[in-house]
Amino acid sequence: MSHTFHIPVLGLGYSIDTPLKVSRYGISSVLSIVDDELIERMREYHSENSNEAYTAIAKSEPDSRAKRITAYLNLLAGTINQQFEQLKGQLFEAGTDLCRYFELLPEKALLRQGYDLMMEYPDNERKTIFQNILRQRMTKGSIDVNIMSKVDKMNFTAEGEYTGSENTDALAALRGFAESDLESAVILSAGMSPRLYSYLETFNDFFPDETGKLRKRIILKVSDFRSALIQAKFLAKKGLWISEFRVESGLNCGGHAFATDGFLLGPILEEFKEKRQEMADELYPLYLGALINKNISCDQMPEQRLSVQGGIGTAVENDFLMEYYHLDATGWGSPFLLVPEVTNVDEETLMQLAGANEDDFYLSGASPLGILFNNFKLASMEKQRVERIESGRPGSPCTKKYLCTNTEFTEKPICTSSREYQNFKIKQLQALSLPEVEYQEQFDTITEKICLCEGLCSAAYLKYKISKPKENTAVSICPGPNMAYFSRIYSLEEMVNHIYGRLDLLENIKRPHVFIKELNLYIDYLQADLEKHAKNLNDKKKKHLDKFKAQLQDGIAYYKQLFKEWPEGCARELGISERKLNCISI
Known part of the structure; x- marks a missing residue:
C-alpha cells in the first residue's frame, strides 16, 4: 500500500462513507456494518446524490440485513472505482486530484519519489511514458469493514420465532460483506466469537484462489500477543489466515475501551516484535494442513502485517513506532473527526470538539454493553440524558435494538439504556431502602447508559440534512483522550502532512x-x-x-x-x- 496509515472505524455514522472521500487517494479506512438502518439510508442518499438508481430493501424482506449491507458495499465499490478511474484520467497539472494523490503520499514512497522526479522532466515523449507508468502503479485505499463480535443480537420473526444462528446480527453482517463485490478486509474486534469465526469458513472469498490471492482478508484487532495467537490458531485450523494484527491501546483509544490487566502498549509491541516471525511459523503449518484437507493449494505463506493504533499524536511518535517495532502501518482515528471532508460530524459537535480540553474527554460507563466507553461531556446526547433524568423519565426509547442483551427483568433481551430497563432497575433500587449516598451512586450507574444506536448515527443525518421528523437528533461521540490536543478544524492535506512530519499541528502544545x-x-x-x-x-x-x-x-x-x-x-x-x-x- 502507498500510505503507511489507515483511518480506523469511528463510531457508526462518523466513518460510514469515509471510503468515498479518501479511497481514491490511496488511503484505507474502515466503516462499521453494525447498523443496517443507517447503511440503507446512506445508500439512498448517495444513490440519489450521484443519480444512481435506488431500490429500497425493506426491513421485512427475507435476509434484509445482509442484503442491505451487500448493496451498500457494492455501491461504495462501484462509485470509488469510477472516482479512481476519473482521477487517473486527469492531467498532471497543479490543483488536480491526480496531483493531490501523489502529493499526499509520504516522501519515502517510491510512487511519490517517481512523481517528484517526473515533474522535473521537460515536456517530451519520455515524460508522457513516465506519467503512464505512474498511473499504472496507483492503488486505491482499501474499503474495510468492522464487525464487533459482541454486537450479535438474536433475531425473531413478528410471531416470536427465532430466525436461526446464521441470522444473528454479527453473522448476517459478515454475510453481507462476504457476498459483496469488495476485495478488502473485515476487522474483527471485541474478542473472540467461535460462532462468528466458524462462519467465516463458509465463504470462498476468505480462502486463496488459484493464484494464491485472498479476495477478502481477515484483520484481528487485538490488545495483546497471547489473545492474538489464540484467535489466529483457531482460525488457521480452519484454513483462515490473519492478514494483519491491529494492536490497539486498551485505554488510549476512541470508542469502547478494553483495558488490559496492566499490560502497556510498549511491552505489548515488544512481544509482537520478538515473536512475530515465530508466530507466523507456528500458524502456517496449521493453515496449510487445513487447506490441504479442503483441496486448496497454497504455494507460500501469505503476508501477515502488524499495525498499531490508539493515541498516536505526532510524526515523531509515528515514525518511532513504525521503525522500532517494525510495523507496517499505524492507525489515526480521532483527529480525523476534525477533518470535515473525511468524516461526518455535525456543525455543533464539530465546534465543541475543536474547543474542548482534556477534562471534556473521559472514560465512562455509558455503553449498554457494559464495556468502558470513551465519552465526550459536551455532546448533546449527554445533555439530553441529564434532562430526561431531571424530568423524571430516565432512559431512552429503544427503537433499533442492536444492543439488547439484558434479561434481568424480561424474557426477551432489552437494552440497559432503554427507559423500560431503567424503570425496572430504579424500582428495584428503591425497594432496597439504601442510605442516600449509596442510593445515588447506584442510581447514577443505572442512568449513565446512553443510546448508542441513535447517538452514534445522528451526526451523519444532521450533516447530510436527512433526519426524519420526530427522530432523535441528540449526538453521541466517542473520541479518544488524544483528541484534546487537536484544537481546530483541519483539511485532509493538513492532517496527512502532520502524520508524515511535513507540518506540526501540535506545535507549542503541551502534550x-x-x-x-x-x-x-x-x-x-x-x-x-x-x-x-x-x-x-x-x-x-x-x-x-x-x-x-x-x-x-x-x-x-x-x-x-x-x-x-x-x-x-x-x-x-x-x-x-x-x-x-x-x-x-x-
Whole structure:
C-alpha cells in the first residue's frame, strides 16, 4: 500500500462513507456494518446524490440485513472505482486530484519519489511514458469493514420465532460483506466469537484462489500477543489466515475501551516484535494442513502485517513506532473527526470538539454493553440524558435494538439504556431502602447508559440534512483522550502532512508522549478500581489489583530502558508517573 496509515472505524455514522472521500487517494479506512438502518439510508442518499438508481430493501424482506449491507458495499465499490478511474484520467497539472494523490503520499514512497522526479522532466515523449507508468502503479485505499463480535443480537420473526444462528446480527453482517463485490478486509474486534469465526469458513472469498490471492482478508484487532495467537490458531485450523494484527491501546483509544490487566502498549509491541516471525511459523503449518484437507493449494505463506493504533499524536511518535517495532502501518482515528471532508460530524459537535480540553474527554460507563466507553461531556446526547433524568423519565426509547442483551427483568433481551430497563432497575433500587449516598451512586450507574444506536448515527443525518421528523437528533461521540490536543478544524492535506512530519499541528502544545499518556490512564484506572472496591476488597480482588500494579511497574521498567536515549522531558514525566503509582497502596 502507498500510505503507511489507515483511518480506523469511528463510531457508526462518523466513518460510514469515509471510503468515498479518501479511497481514491490511496488511503484505507474502515466503516462499521453494525447498523443496517443507517447503511440503507446512506445508500439512498448517495444513490440519489450521484443519480444512481435506488431500490429500497425493506426491513421485512427475507435476509434484509445482509442484503442491505451487500448493496451498500457494492455501491461504495462501484462509485470509488469510477472516482479512481476519473482521477487517473486527469492531467498532471497543479490543483488536480491526480496531483493531490501523489502529493499526499509520504516522501519515502517510491510512487511519490517517481512523481517528484517526473515533474522535473521537460515536456517530451519520455515524460508522457513516465506519467503512464505512474498511473499504472496507483492503488486505491482499501474499503474495510468492522464487525464487533459482541454486537450479535438474536433475531425473531413478528410471531416470536427465532430466525436461526446464521441470522444473528454479527453473522448476517459478515454475510453481507462476504457476498459483496469488495476485495478488502473485515476487522474483527471485541474478542473472540467461535460462532462468528466458524462462519467465516463458509465463504470462498476468505480462502486463496488459484493464484494464491485472498479476495477478502481477515484483520484481528487485538490488545495483546497471547489473545492474538489464540484467535489466529483457531482460525488457521480452519484454513483462515490473519492478514494483519491491529494492536490497539486498551485505554488510549476512541470508542469502547478494553483495558488490559496492566499490560502497556510498549511491552505489548515488544512481544509482537520478538515473536512475530515465530508466530507466523507456528500458524502456517496449521493453515496449510487445513487447506490441504479442503483441496486448496497454497504455494507460500501469505503476508501477515502488524499495525498499531490508539493515541498516536505526532510524526515523531509515528515514525518511532513504525521503525522500532517494525510495523507496517499505524492507525489515526480521532483527529480525523476534525477533518470535515473525511468524516461526518455535525456543525455543533464539530465546534465543541475543536474547543474542548482534556477534562471534556473521559472514560465512562455509558455503553449498554457494559464495556468502558470513551465519552465526550459536551455532546448533546449527554445533555439530553441529564434532562430526561431531571424530568423524571430516565432512559431512552429503544427503537433499533442492536444492543439488547439484558434479561434481568424480561424474557426477551432489552437494552440497559432503554427507559423500560431503567424503570425496572430504579424500582428495584428503591425497594432496597439504601442510605442516600449509596442510593445515588447506584442510581447514577443505572442512568449513565446512553443510546448508542441513535447517538452514534445522528451526526451523519444532521450533516447530510436527512433526519426524519420526530427522530432523535441528540449526538453521541466517542473520541479518544488524544483528541484534546487537536484544537481546530483541519483539511485532509493538513492532517496527512502532520502524520508524515511535513507540518506540526501540535506545535507549542503541551502534550504527554503516547506511552506516558497511556500509562497515566492506566494508573487512574487502577486508582478508580481500588476506590470502587475499597469497602469490600476481598482476597481475589486484592490479588488482581496487586498483579495489575506489578504489570504497570514492569512497564515502567521497560520504558526506563527505552527512554534512555529520549528527550529529558519524557524521562521526567515517567518519573512523575512512577511516583504516582507507588503512592497507590493496595
